[in-house]
Amino acid sequence: MIDLKLLEKDFENIAKRLKAKGVKEEDLKNIKILFEEKKELKTLLENYQAKRNSLSKNIGLLMREGKKEEAEKIKIQVNEIKEKIEELNEKLKKIEEELDLKALSIPNLPDEDVPVGKDENDNVEIKRVGEIPKFDFEVKSHDEIGEELNWLDFKAGVKLAKSRFTVLKSEAARIERALINFFLDHNRSYGFEEVYVPFLVNSETMTATGQLPKFKDDLFKIEDEDLYLIPTAEVPLTNLFRDEIISDLNEPVKLTAYTPCFRKEAGSYGKDTKGIIRQHQFDKVELVAITKPEDSDKMFEEMVECASNALEKLELPYRQLMLCTGDLGFSAAKTIDLEVWIPSQNKYREISSVSNTRDFQARRGKIRYKEGKKNRLTHTLNGSSLAVGRTLVAIMENYQTKDGKVKIPSVLQKYM
RNA sequence: GGAGAGAUGGCUGAGUGGUCGAAAGCGGCGGCCUUGAAAGCCGUUGAGCUCGCAAGGGCUCCCAGGGUUCGAAUCCCUGUCUCUCCGCCA
Incomplete structure (x- = not known):
């Protein structure tokens, strides 16, 4: 698989080198966009997950102390976050699937010293x-x-x-x-x-x-x-x-x-x-x-x-x-x-x-x-x-x- | 093909709802000791992603995929694979 981080960072160069192997720039652009979208979504998702985890931990502590009512309040909060997480997760999964399939179909980058040619x-x-x-x-x-x-x-x-x-x-x-x-x-x-x-x-x-x-x-x-x-x-x-x-x-x-x-x-x-x-x-x-x-x-x-x-x-x-x-x-x-x-x-x-x-x-x-x-x-x-x-x-x-x-x-x- | 058991870190293996990324042992690495080594002792030791100059932080991963739950290695369902026995067979 090509290095997606490299693609993101050095797009022009990679696109140029892959063009010599018959890859359309448009396809690469697509992959780059998907990759960036994925990263953004993931960060967002992880923030929610972190919140859920820490709140859940609190519930555990409160329950042990016998503070049931307080725990119930937090449960409601967590439930809201959960919906968000589910929604983001589904989106992320779709993007990852698409990205995977596309990225796996991109050929390797030719070395710089490989002669450029058609066939x-x-x-x-x-x-x-x-x-x-x-x-x-x-x-x-x-x-x-x-x-x-x-x-x-x-x-x-x-x-x-x-x-x-x-x-x-x-x-x-x-x-x-x-x-x-x-x-x-x-x-x-x-x-x-x-x-x-x-x-x-x-x-x-x-x-x-x-x-x-x-x-x-x-x-x-x-x-x-x-x-x-x-x-x-x-x-x-x-x-x-x-x-x-x-x-x-x-x-x-x-x-x-x-x-x-x-x-x-x-x-x-x-x-x-x-x-x-x-x-x-x-x-x-x-x-x-x-x-x-x-x-x-x-x-x-x-x-x-x-x-x-x-x-x-x-x-x-x-x-x-x-x-x-x-x-x-x-x-x-x-x-x-x-x-x-x-x-x-x-x-x-x-x-x-x-x-x-x-x-x-x-x-x-x-x-x-x-x-x-x-x-x-x-x-x-x-x-x-x-x-x-x-x-x-x-x-x-x-x-x-x-x-x-x-x-x-x-x-x-x-x-x- | 039939019956049963199981799948946890490099390996062996504990863990049955919260402080578990996970005990313990082995192995690896570093140190002490030693002329050197072994033994012994002490410390350290999973992977991936992500934020950060760094220190460090966050997320995911206990075969895979679903589900229950505020919370799953742990409970439920499905699948895959491995092992043992029987059958068949080079």
Whole structure:
């Protein structure tokens, strides 16, 4: 959630920065007004409550002394105040509800150094790593290879579930599993603790990390239960610390987990319909870190480095992109995407996304740490390391041979 | 799915209508003692919002939401969750 106090104090600046992320100034103005109204009402209400409390205390004392008549008089007074309190309370509740819903739907403030831009075309390339492979034969796409080798069974996926579900067979299934193990080990070597988490979480959890209330249409929900399938391990991992006060955060919390991820992919109907680039269910190994505010920039670098290095070990060509304001996700203040080379498409495609959300999720989830006597909000970061399905795609395409087979990257061999 | 019990501060746990934001113990922090440590002793130690330069003050929070009452952690209703036993089951 954005910092409402900051919004109140520094409206022009915040509005300007959020405009780059597509937020209307009018909406912010609205929130600011609601926030001020809420504060005013609350002060008024609290005054009445204070009065009620002290009068009630007096009644108690008088009753004990046996002064019934005096007590009765005060009761009448209190009853008047009570009506007032009820009225104000109702008003306040309405305003708070509205404010909450609106404030929770405002995206995070982009960092000052994030390039301003409209969409993915304005993202800024930071660097390219690795040689783009040259083939002396016509390259095939991973879905062609997958069908020829009987590694990818698209029909079976549709039969069992629906489109955008795929069954992996034989070597593909084994590479998938090898990749998960390789990534987890790789991340552990960077000091991330391996965790295994639930794949279903409740709405409170989804709200803290920003999926709810605004993006409920992207989530699979369990019928008649307050449970959703996770769209990324970022959600359970970050929420491990929801409503917690971390007593010592001198060393950042660093976690990694493998989970499948489930996304409805609403609104991407035409895109990537072939192959397994965009699926309703895909595997991912995720990194999450929780740091003091002053440590999050360093951690961000470390996570980008960790994910990048995994690609380098796999000897897959990739590039790093700094996302522009318009392409930044809802919760992110800053994001670097890693894109891997996909020969059949002749372009780089996203395979990892590392984000610093600053205190945006921490504020929603009340993730705090002790700094002396004070409790301060942490920063939270997340990044894929890596998207497993897309890594499989990259391997199938970049490692394909003339005779229609696929070589196994050397780092993976011990995992197979 | 059936039956029962319960939900209180970092943890254990007392509290059944007023002086309770809450006993006590543990843990944490500070100090004394000690060459150092342990033990012991003394003190301190919930969160959020808000007013104030500060000292300090006010409000809210004892699972959640309603209700009774001048006043609710405490009484009533509803919901959620947890635990135990039985059933089912990887």
